[in-house]
Amino acid sequence: MSILTRFKDIMTSNMNALLDKAENPEKMIDQYLRNLNRDLGKVKAETASVMAEEQRAKRVLEESKADAEKMEKYAIKALEAGNEDDARKFLERKTQITEKQAELQQAYDLAESNAHQMRQMHDKLVSDINELEAKRRMLKAKWSVAKTQERINKIGSSVTDANNTAAGFGRMEDKVNRALDEANAMAELNKAPKDDIEDLASKYDKQVSVDDELARLKAKLNKE
Template sequence: MGILTRFTDIMKSNINALLDKCEDPAKMIDQTLRDLREDLAEVKKETANIIADAKSADRQVKECEEEIAKYTTAAQNALKAGNEDDARTLIAKKQQYESNLASYKKTQELTHANADKMRQMHDKLVNDIETLEARRDAIKATVASAKAQEHINKIVSGGDKAKSSMESFERYEKKAEKMLDAATAEAELNAHTSAASNLADKYTSNGNDASVDDELAAMKAKLGL
């Protein structure tokens, strides 16, 4: 009757309060159901044994009372027959059964009290199991929704980071475009400066060519050519 030692704890347990306090109701409800079903199986087994004990005690009480009634009637008949010694013997036997009857009744009372407790535990456990089974799907659906929302929150948070990264990339892209425009402008300026320089060289070189021609003509005249 080990389960009887847990009677008070089981009867005081509040399934709803337990679920409200636990951090992960989905896992807790499955574990609690397993524990309750194990307790219920033990209670059923113990209850069957205690009810058997109670019935046995009932039979002992009934049989003892029948023996007392039998010896009482026999003693009375012995006295009516004028056999006092036999009546005395029968009364002594009756008193032995009366002494045993007190013990049998105590056992009967105890076994019936224990049987009542076991029935109370049985009904409590059955009710708790039904309550949990009724709430299990709803609780698991709520937990699943919560986890889904957490996942979405993470995605949204990650989207903010992606948005921030994209904005940074756009800033870098604009900066690169500006650098390219500056380099292009500088190249155009360099090209313009080079053209002007080439033009100046052209006219400068023409002067040098005239000098060469003059010297060439003088050399030809001297040689009589």
């Protein structure tokens, strides 16, 4: 299948209809984009080649025009020097060059048209791939939600007694609460016993410090 044929099939097909037939839409979307990105690489290479051909045709045409102008300048110089025969030869060569320019111009026009078409094709393919990338994210998100809902539905269908389920959750909650209470009690028991003597000692340390300061002030007053 050619690049353009595959590209046309992708862009004109009904994506939702294709996904309905697919066992795994995610894989199918990824495969589409892998194919398109691979084709984009080929289109880029072909576009570069066509653009290079356009530049080559343009360069040949411009060189031909420059050669024709050069022959005319030589003819003028020959006439100024009084050499009419030389001038005639230069003009004959200019005529030969000019006759070929029509073909060169036609080749350049075709190359330019081809390059323009390839650039348009390349830009359209890039744009459409970006659009499909966005669509892929959306479809994959929907597919993920659908699969999650399907799992929930299967779980829900297996539950026949909502009261028993609620009671089961209640028992689990009680078990968790008991485990938490036991863990907190064990943590409390594991704490080292508090030694109050240090707090008591600090009280008297502060008192001694105040007494020392009072004695110092009294001694200062007596000296005065």
